[in-house]
Amino acid sequence: HGDTYNCVDFYKQPAFDHPLLKNRRFDYQVCFKVRAAESDSFGSEPSDIWLNGKGCPIGTVPIRKTTKTDLLKANLDAAVTSNDNSGIRVAVLRSTGDKRYRGAGMYTSVYNHDVQGNQYTSSRFKLNNGPDSIAVGWVVNPSLYHDTNTRLFIYTITKDVHCYNTYCPGFVVTNHEIPLDVILSPVSRRGGPIYEIKFFIMKDHYSGDWVLMFGNHDKVLGFWPRDIFTGLAGFANYAEWGGEIYSPPGTVTPRMGSGCRPYGDPKLDGYARTITIVDENEKIDYDPADCKIYQNDRVHYGAIDKGNVGGTWNRLIEFGGNSLMYNPNLPYAC
Secondary structure (H helix, E strand, O other): OOOOEEEEEHHHOHHHHOHHHOOOOOOOOOOOOOOOOOOOOOOEOOOOOOOOOOOOOOOEEEEEOOOHHHHHHHHHHHHHHHHOHHHEEEEEEEEOOOOOEEEEEEEEEOOOOOOOOOOEEEEEEEEEEOOEEEEEEEEEOHHHHOOOOOEEEEEEEOOOOEEEOOOOOOOEEOOOOOOOOOEOOOOOOOOOOOEEEEEEEEEOOOOOOEEEEEOOOOEEEEEEOHHHOOHHHOOEOEEEEEEEEEOOOOOOOOOEEOOOOOOOOOOOOEEEEEEEEEEOOOOEEOOOOOEEEEEOOOOOEEEEEEEEOOOOOOEEEEEEEOOOOOOOOOOOOO
16 A cells, blocks of 8 residues: 555564653563454455565564654644544544443444545544543544545553554554554445444453454454553543544534434444443443433534444444534435
8 A cells, every 4th residue: 555664673662662661571472361342243344454465574563654754743633633622523422420441342334535634534432531541443534644545543642642553652562464554445335335343442451451452353453551541550431432523623524434424224324333341340241331422513423322233233323424514304415
């Protein structure tokens, strides 16, 4: 796809520049006591990842090649969108009770939309506690990546930093095959073939680190060390799943989900299914209670909580929208 990655020695990756990790020892072949939610696949999984089909040599990890300008701009964009809540629209399911979570996950349909300038469109879930937040999903973000491909991403917020992927120290990459910002291809087409991807985060039983798993085979991509957090040094107390877009105030907003307001059919709507949380006792809950839909721009974007519909779907939400104002006579206009 034209991306360039450096195969960096595991112990020389950006994560270890974090001052709170200087005195902690890490093992490249670290093993975790974690497990992800299980479900049969509904759609196909994007399969185009490496041009060479192999990835990096064992003992190294893929880090996207960036310039100092790229890093400065990426961190500036992260700061702008974190502070400019007026430009963010969400259509999500979020937890409402103050509980203790060891993890969460979802399968989500993967789409691609025309996004310009500093805009982005994404499907993601996140876990929060206090000043800390970790998120994973797919995103189209031309300002960050210099293209309009749909990519895997993570987003990290602590009391000290907020950034994408490995653009600031913190997240430790362990997988030598799959980069954090890999292009996801092919993508879904509304009413046509559906491609979906699985994301799961769980707090390791022994280390307390937050482990990121990806895809139907639950490949571990890496982890957020507990040391970099204050709130998430313990459990999470908030979870959220669904769609998010950003557009600077005064601009035409991009599409979310499949690009249309939810119709009630996952073949037509963007969705997150098998929405799960892991409680403090490591029990996976396939139908989380105390959750409700939240939409901060009902005129343009919407979400539907279908509940636990069983079968392959389990807990299902559908979400999406675009810049067209809601018309009750044409409720699903695209």
